Amino acid sequence: MYATKTAVLLLLAVISSNAEPTAEECETLGKRLPSKDLQKIYGEWVLVWSVSDHDKGHDTLLNCSSSHVEFKLLDDKKTIEYIERNVYLGSLDSCTTYSSNLTTPTDETTEHHTLKCDVVRVEKDGAVQEYNDTGAVDFYQSCEDCLLMVYKTSTHRFLLSYKREGSHRDVEQMKTAHEGLKKLAECLKFPHDKPFAYDGLADFCHKKSAPAEAAAQS
Template sequence: MSLAKGTVLLLLLAAISCDAAPAAEECAPVTQRLPTADLHQIFGHWVLVWSVSGRELGQALLGKLASSHVEFKLDNDNKTIDYIERNQFVEHGKHDSCTSYFIKMTMPSDDAEHHTIKCDSIQVEKDGAPVVYNDTGVVDFYKTCSDCLLMTYTTQTHKYLLFYKKEGSHPDVEQHKAHHDDHRKVAECLGFPHNQPFIYNGKADFCHKSSILISEECRPAVTPLSLADPSVIFGDWVLVWSVSDHDEGHDLLSKVSSSHVEFKGLPNDHAVQLTERNVYIGSLHSCTTYFVNMTKVSGDADQNTLRSVSIRVEKDGAPVVYNDTGVVDFYKTCSDCLLMTYKTQTHKYLLFYKKEGSHPDVEQHKTHHDDHKKVAECLGFPHNQPYIYNGKADFCHKKSAPATNPQQA
């Protein structure tokens, strides 16, 4: 009996020792605070690759996270730190929303070894619309690898441990996995549970731009088109070639007879209206029209992105319930062409348009098909099932022939 009790006691002690927090000497090397003199190392663009929270509310939030992109930069006054965080959330397999935090912090004014940095102000937007936010936050930075950022973020209700990689090295998931044991060690040392971590999949796009790295070979083919002057996209366009990254998108494109779009400005300098009219094969007398109000994305360095603010859909003039959202990225192309990607909650499209009037020249379009495929490859789209306009199919609201374009009632 005493032997059995002793065995049980030893097993309990072993279990306790396994769950015990690491000793101080084990933690000291991995929890060194970043000295104030080295705070310049935080500036730049970062992608969250691993994170845990110390509270259930935070764990639930991380469970819905698809991607998180942050930027730290120093204002011209050399005192204010801009901390911009953009979080893309997914629920039920769909991109549910984008929440952006615009935070002001102040650089420490003394040369103390390290500081906890307080957030002076926080403005929040959800899908571009302001959100009331009354929480506060503090940030502690820690030493880590040269292309990494390690920090804790603490609010009144949440506490997070966050490991970032420099934007550009973020897609290397296998390399990230090699550091997971190190992340768990830091979590244990700082008192965080690590059984429910957020782990970036290396592919999820960010709120304001694609996550795909553009190679030097691809860069000339996918140069962002600046919308500093949005009139560069205004006018009437006809879709001549398109692919999708999703089976549902392939299926939809296979049914398209014609797609006509119009971009025009709205009174708000940052707002653009997209009107898209699609005729589908087998429903040549049926027209689906999308009326989309879009706005520029704040903080978009390339200024080539528009995000939908509202989408209204009609089928044959009758309203249709529509709950999706959209983000458009524009790229440079030929003078009478329009090149863009359109991302919904579930899939993406790559779309090549010709200016209305030059759209019937099918033979001329064919000469650009190899270029279209190259762009598709560079942006991560398959191109084996493209939609190709036949040069003749009429549009919802008018004939396709340039010489006879009477408006239909």
């Protein structure tokens, strides 16, 4: 396990050539997160890089200023609450919140699980709307303060790379992972010519990106 994680970190951190990824690289980069390690996803995260395989997905990403997500295990110990808060360019004073419940796997014989969400609630400017479009989430192994996942709808997919809130402002460090993420995108059949990349500064709709720094300047 340690050797696998080390290999993943090296491939994500090293800037590579433009050559197509080898089968060995794809096997290492594309390792799914074991279901027994799902507790690693809990907490608050900041989207730092993402691509989509559909024009609609591209437009959504490129119009995004910041995206903040939270995964929280509810009291029943079976349900994971997922909350995504996005700020879009041109509406910096407005927050669009997506929320859904994911059910944790009960089949302990399966090493990796795809988490399903059947109803997504969208709230914007106080108005709530429900979408019955189904979604599915796969998590992948990554660095200790990273979250790597693929979110699939009925029409398109997103490859999403997050940093844990608190370690999301080091843009130069995050840039070193971009080439590895592009290779993973190729392995998973995603185009990567129109990526979203967080600038390390944009605030979130419900809190400042760097609250301590903002307080010091006030």
